[in-house]
Amino acid sequence: MTYTKESVDVVLIGGGIMSATLGAMLTELQPEWDIRVYERLDYVARESSDPWNNAGTGHAALCELNYSPADANGDVDITKAININEQFHVSRQFWSYLIDEGVITDPSTFINQVPHMSYGRGEKGRDYIRKRYETMVRNPLFADMEYTDDPATQADWLPLMFENRGPGQVNGVSRFRTGTDVDFGSLTRQLLTHMGTKGTQIRTGHAVTDLNRTADGWRVSVKDSTAADAFDVNARFVFIGGGGGALHLLQKSGIAEGRGYGGFPVSGLFLRTSRPELVERHHAKVYGQAAFGAPPMSVPHLDTRVVNGKRYLMFGPYAGFSPKFLKSGRITDLPFSVRGNNLPVMLNVAKDNFDLVKYLVGELASSKKDRYEMLAEFTPEVDPGAWEFITAGQRVQVMKREGKKGGVLGFGTELISAADGSIAALLGASPGASTAAPIMLNLLATCFPQQYTGWEPKLKAMVPSLGRKLHEDETLLTELSEYTARTLQLIKDEPAV
Numbered sequence: 001m002t003y004t005k006e007s008v009d010v011v012l013i014g015g016g017i018m019s020a021t022l023g024a025m026l027t028e029l030q031p032e033w034d035i036r037v038y039e040r041l042d043y044v045a046r047e048s049s050d051p052w053n054n055a056g057t058g059h060a061a062l063c064e065l066n067y068s069p070a071d072a073n074g075d076v077d078i079t080k081a082i083n084i085n086e087q088f089h090v091s092r093q094f095w096s097y098l099i100d101e102g103v104i105t106d107p108s109t110f111i112n113q114v115p116h117m118s119y120g121r122g123e124k125g126r127d128y129i130r131k132r133y134e135t136m137v138r139n140p141l142f143a144d145m146e147y148t149d150d151p152a153t154q155a156d157w158l159p160l161m162f163e164n165r166g167p168g169q170v171n172g173v174s175r176f177r178t179g180t181d182v183d184f185g186s187l188t189r190q191l192l193t194h195m196g197t198k199g200t201q202i203r204t205g206h207a208v209t210d211l212n213r214t215a216d217g218w219r220v221s222v223k224d225s226t227a228a229d230a231f232d233v234n235a236r237f238v239f240i241g242g243g244g245g246a247l248h249l250l251q252k253s254g255i256a257e258g259r260g261y262g263g264f265p266v267s268g269l270f271l272r273t274s275r276p277e278l279v280e281r282h283h284a285k286v287y288g289q290a291a292f293g294a295p296p297m298s299v300p301h302l303d304t305r306v307v308n309g310k311r312y313l314m315f316g317p318y319a320g321f322s323p324k325f326l327k328s329g330r331i332t333d334l335p336f337s338v339r340g341n342n343l344p345v346m347l348n349v350a351k352d353n354f355d356l357v358k359y360l361v362g363e364l365a366s367s368k369k370d371r372y373e374m375l376a377e378f379t380p381e382v383d384p385g386a387w388e389f390i391t392a393g394q395r396v397q398v399m400k401r402e403g404k405k406g407g408v409l410g411f412g413t414e415l416i417s418a419a420d421g422s423i424a425a426l427l428g429a430s431p432g433a434s435t436a437a438p439i440m441l442n443l444l445a446t447c448f449p450q451q452y453t454g455w456e457p458k459l460k461a462m463v464p465s466l467g468r469k470l471h472e473d474e475t476l477l478t479e480l481s482e483y484t485a486r487t488l489q490l491i492k493d494e495p496a497v
């Protein structure tokens with residue numbers, strides 16, 4: 001039997017980093033608000049925010065080459081890189097505030113300093129990395145970037161990758177020492193636990209099944225899998241933070257702003273090792289260049305990971321195709337998301353992205369041997385016995401209407417909200433968790449225009465650079481970079497490699 005249980009101020013759907021970040025902000029801004037979190041699984045942070053379902057890169061555009069493309073003349077455009085880096089500074093400030101306030105006591109439980117490096121092979125690859133470095137280092141955000149094409153220095157920076165290579169190899173490598181590895185699962189759990197101590201009810205094993213408008217908000221239908229029960233909750237504001245599950249719920253809400261959106265799921269695998277003889281010879285996140293037709297998030301990278309205080313190496317992702325929208329989703333997820341209003345968009349995307357489809361099919365068909373060969377492009381010493389394959393989270397890339405093109409595939413995140421600000425949904429996956437804080441600040445401004453001005457002093461305490469661009473204010477950039485590095489303990493002696 002379904003019955004209306006109660007009325008609350010806010011319902012957050014999904015127990016991932018996005019709901020947790022928004023919830024933590026609202027808990028600070030409006031401590032008296034009644035907030036509910038509903039998570040369909042028995043535990044929070046088990047989908048994309050789990051540390052082994054994502055790569056844990058604190059995306060700041062220091063190493064990811066897709067944010068700094070070169071044109072036909074070899075000139076590098078860093079507009080996107082600047083934007084991503086600015087956003088990561090916002091996240092660093094918010095996380096520092098959480099440490100200062102005692103919400104999180106030990107930063108190393110979720111963030112650790114790991115140098116970010118980029119790697120280009122052959123003369124073409126080297127020239128691009130060098131040109132990218134020369135362009136970026138002139139911007140204050142990237143002034144600490146270093147570059148080398150000297151094999152001895154490369155072997156010193158990255159022994160596992162470069163020590164035992166044969167002579168005559170040409171490579172370019174850039175380095176930014178204060179990059180980060182982030183355990184978004186740990187961060188999510190700590191934020192939700194804090195919200196719980198402040199009165200938020202976190203209900204795991206509770207799936208939201210429907211959303212209907214009411215006179216002053218939304219009626220949220222919830223299924224409790226443990227008690228085999230179903231009930232409705234009224235909420236003034238709803239955030240659909242269901243990760244890959246967000247599209248279905250957005251469609252159920254029926255809001256006009258959600259029409260025309262589709263989801264393109266990409267599955268993936270990583271290789272992982274904890275063998276000390278490998279882990280101790282590599283301390284970096286090293287991003288390479290994408291294969292032809294590969295989506296930007298599929299660029300290969302060899303990463304140091306720090307999870308529960310232990311160091312690992314992870315390599316991948318190897319992309320593939322599965323119609324599921326969540327790792328724990330159903331194979332009907334993709335077909336059940338097709339509507340009259342998004343079908344033309346989806347068909348257009350299929351027509352225009354044949355290279356991507358070919359790439360994904362090729363990845364699906366690739367053997368273990370092919371996959372180890374990809375790893376061998378990073379480190380010549382590959383012992384398959386030392387590595388295990390793990391399944392990554394599902395990414396659901398956004399397909400949306402765009403001008404004359406009819407429909408495009410987007411690789412970023414998309415915040416969609418109703419005109420009256422009573423509901424918002426987050427679609428897409430990149431740069432993802434690293435930018436949860438700026439995304440949620442944007443949501444607060446969009447959905448709570450009446451409260452926002454009153455919230456500003458508190459928001460400036462959380463994010464001192466609010467409303468300002470750090471690359472246009474070098475004094476503030478230095479001050480805040482030093483403050484967040486100190487608070488998050490990101491300037492440590494690097495472990496010997």
Ligand SMILES: Cc1cc2nc3c(=O)[nH]c(=O)nc-3n(C[C@H](O)[C@H](O)[C@H](O)COP(=O)(O)OP(=O)(O)OC[C@H]3O[C@@H](n4cnc5c(N)ncnc54)[C@H](O)[C@@H]3O)c2cc1C
Pocket residue numbers: 013014015016017018019038039040041044045046047048049050053054055056057058059184206207208209241242243244245246249268317326392393394395426428429430431432433434435
């Ligand atoms: C392979 C891969 C690599 C990535 N690498 C990085 C990276 O290096 N750096 C980075 O910053 N980001 C990365 N990302 C992106 C990042 O993981 C995501 O942006 C982020 O975790 C999304 O958080 P979320 O809270 O929206 O979703 P999730 O963490 O997936 O949480 C959504 C939750 O909602 C629940 N849910 C869904 N439907 C319902 C429902 N109907 N009712 C109740 N609950 C529901 C789900 O069970 C889930 O727990 C990566 C993602 C993938 C897949």
